[in-house]
Ligand code: RM4
């Protein structure tokens with residue numbers, strides 16, 4: 001295992017007794033992969049960028065709320081005027097832990113349950129609370145620490161309430177496509193059900209598929225198939241994985257079906273494709289299932 005950058009509480013919290021801190025980023029620069037010895041709530045207020053989160057890459061933009069666990073590895077890339085606020089907290093040692101915990105996603109929750117997007121108008125409403133918290137958390141007396149936690153509690157309750165609210169305002173077309181692209185890119189190895197996706201995100205299926213077609217010239221399933229084949233080609237070139245492992249990594253349960261699709265789309269079988277590259281590559285540089293993780 002290689003070591004990532006690790007950020008420490010002592011560099012961001014005003015003293016040992018503080019349990020909450022605010023780090024505002026008017027311009028979040030690209031930031032290398034890291035973990036922390038504290039948890040982090042990220043509120044994105046404008047701009048956009050790519051958020052690398054463990055093995056996933058998500059486009060992020062205004063209204064995104066992310067709950068990062070201390071042991072998550074994350075970072076930012078391709079940022080564009082990305083503005084965010086980090087609320088750092090030591091989940092294990094909060095004085096108000098028993099109440100605050102009720103409003104935080106579980107440590108074990110999947111990423112998809114630790115990120116959501118709220119209307120930008122809500123972000124505006126939350127801003128004054130972040131400002132207050134920023135001021136309070138810079139004091140190191142016990143009352144200020146308690147007050148910071150009370151403000152943090154207020155913050156997570158409001159976020160939870162916003163999340164519960166029926167979201168009847170349709171996100172903009174760009175927003176909808178953004179969410180769809182993200183989910184598709186994260187569905188290469190798993191199944192994807194468009195109807196379910198639309199239901200979960202409260203989106204109109206017909207107009208979204210039309211939008212998608214206009215934007216990409218492809219159907220949604222055609223696009224996902226392309227993503228899967230690209231991934232398969234990369235695995236065939238760069239790894240020594242068996243065809244059945246590769247078909248599973250690319251979301252195909254049946255490797256015969258995978259091979260048939262591959263042949264239809266590329267005019268060659270997966271093994272023929274691999275052999276073509278194998279002639280030019282030194283086999284020892286290939287990744288085997290045991291010596292490294294799959295390159296993304
Ligand atoms: C960085 C970046 C990191 C955060 C630190 C405190 O700019 O936002 O994710 O952990 O600040």
Ligand code: NI
Pocket residue numbers: 034036040068074
């Ligand atoms: Ni971080």
